[in-house]
Amino acid sequence: MSHLRHLVSSGRLFRLSKVPRVNTAVCCHVSQNRPFSTTDRSMTVMPAWVIDKYGSHGPLRFTRNANFPVINYPNEVIVRVHSAGLNPLDVRMRDGYGARSLSMKRDPLNVNSGNEFPLILGRDLSGVIMECGLDVKYFKEWDEVWAAIPPWKQGSLSEFVVVSANEVSHKPKSMSHTEAAAVPYVASTAWSALVNTGGLSKDNCAKKRILIIGGSGGVGTFAIQMLKAWGAHVTVTCSQNAELFVRGLGADHVVDYTAGPVEERLGSLAKFDLILDNVGGDTERWALTLLKPWCGAKFVTLVTPFLQNTDMLGIADGMVQNAATVASKVLKHLAKGVHYRWGFFAPSGPALDEIMEMVDAGQIRAVVEDTFGFSEVPQAFERMEKGHARGKTVVQIRK
Structure with a gap:
């Protein structure tokens, strides 16, 4: 399955490790029936949980005015998040772990023109693709997908997120979005x-x-x-x-x-x-x-x-x-x-392709310990801080 994402219909490789920066209006995929456009003026903000500084004393803040993600590279996709999985890394990042290293790697086009705040946490997602960049051939709008978002990118505790197509895979058909969000990271x-x-x-x-x-x-x-x-x-x-x-x-x-x-x-x-x-x-x-x-x-x-x-x-x-x-x-x-x-975390759509097949073959199942609503993100973090979990904590963005 995973080798298919390397080929376009003509047989040439389309999977890109580095692509030139292009204008959003140019690289957004134009479709007669697309659900929305990242260039629409009405789609400029979205609901999200953010932090405005590092620290463990209540920095999580809900906002309806988080910057709406846009496609800046032709191999990116915008995903409407249905469920987001939390990891111990999210708690550590909230407290400042890796701040210096990760801020050096963050793309200023995708994180508020170089300012890391407000920062959206959440490394796992399961959702639906809403728009594709011009070079994306392996996915299409309305595909159900899952992904592990690198820690130097804006996270999944938001209504929408932009990720590279190289980091995304089709969601296992046998899993709900809640179950799928517990696996990728x-x-x-x-x-x-x-x-x-x-x-x-x-x-x-x-x-x-x-x-x-x-x-x-x-x-x-x-x-x-x-x-x-x-x-x-x-x-x-x-x-x-x-x-x-x-x-x-x-x-x-x-x-x-x-x-x-x-x-x-x-x-x-x-x-x-x-x-x-x-x-x-x-x-x-x-x-x-x-x-x-x-x-x-x-x-x-x-x-x-x-x-x-x-x-x-x-x-x-x-x-x-x-x-x-x-x-x-x-x-x-x-x-x-x-x-x-x-050993290190490495985002990989092809690896998730292989794992998706194992899930649908009944060889791997999701282990979800706690589920929270989008309004309960602070409580979800409190659960994470207790440690010794026997499974994942998942936030349902859309029910």
């Missing part, structure tokens, strides 16, 4: 970590032994299902009261981290081909000893100091510190016969 993160960084695929995963440290969160619950669909043996660490939950998702073996030193019980098991770390902290001290040495085994951690270093030290010094940190860890563990890697 964690799915894209897990895919990036396990496939792009870890080198796993449906063709090489059978019989591999995988350990997921912190398996009851969003990324962990998705990774369990994906790896089991590909035939891997999956061991998970979680609390005792989450054991039945992760076993229900397919975990083969569960280790309760609250029942004593988890490294001792994991150490008694057969070695692993790959470890996905969602916890960080002291984990690295003992986890890499659980890998098969000199067999290409990998430790992939999603807990990295990348944005924290650049926030504290600035872009240049932070990048130097990051390079030094990862290089020292890579060399240290390579000498022991295992590979150390950092």
Whole structure:
């Protein structure tokens, strides 16, 4: 399925990694029956939840006058948001995490002429395409889609959002918008970590032994299902009261981290081909000893100091510190016969195409813990701040 988005009817590649900036009025797709035009004067504002500054003390503000998104590049689409998923990253971004790095990457055309505020949070969306740029051939108006929005772009806690067609995929037919909004960000993160960084695929995963440290969160619950669909043996660490939950998702073996030193019980098991770390902290001290040495085994951690270093030290010094940190860890563990890697979220429409097929085949299901209305976004953030969720928090923009 995903290879189709690379081709136009003539057979040439249309998927663009970088396109020239063009005038909105020129690049908007003109259709006799289109639902609206981004150039219509009446469509200049929309409802959204925004923050006007960073901080945890009530910065969320509802407005009916958020800037309406416009198509600035010919490979962009405007989506009417039906449901938006929240992630722990949204809470951290509200408090200022990554502010310096992300503001450097934000497109001034899409974020208030270079001013990051008011900033719209929300990284997951499920909705309907309302308008397409001229170079968009894989989608059309009224297509139901889902997407994970990069953190340097305006988010999905709004009525409309503009995203690159490269970041969008057709929504699984078997999922409602509420269910679909619970998947893209964690799915894209897990895919990036396990496939792009870890080198796993449906063709090489059978019989591999995988350990997921912190398996009851969003990324962990998705990774369990994906790896089991590909035939891997999956061991998970979680609390005792989450054991039945992760076993229900397919975990083969569960280790309760609250029942004593988890490294001792994991150490008694057969070695692993790959470890996905969602916890960080002291984990690295003992986890890499659980890998098969000199067999290409990998430790992939999603807990990295990348944005924290650049926030504290600035872009240049932070990048130097990051390079030094990862290089020292890579060399240290390579000498022991295992590979150390950092995993990152990476937006990918083609990856979501693959995941959509797995969902519709019944191999992956959404795990939604709480659902809130659009007027209840502050309450949704309060729920996120409590932590230890066994599924996603979803905001229904349109019912």
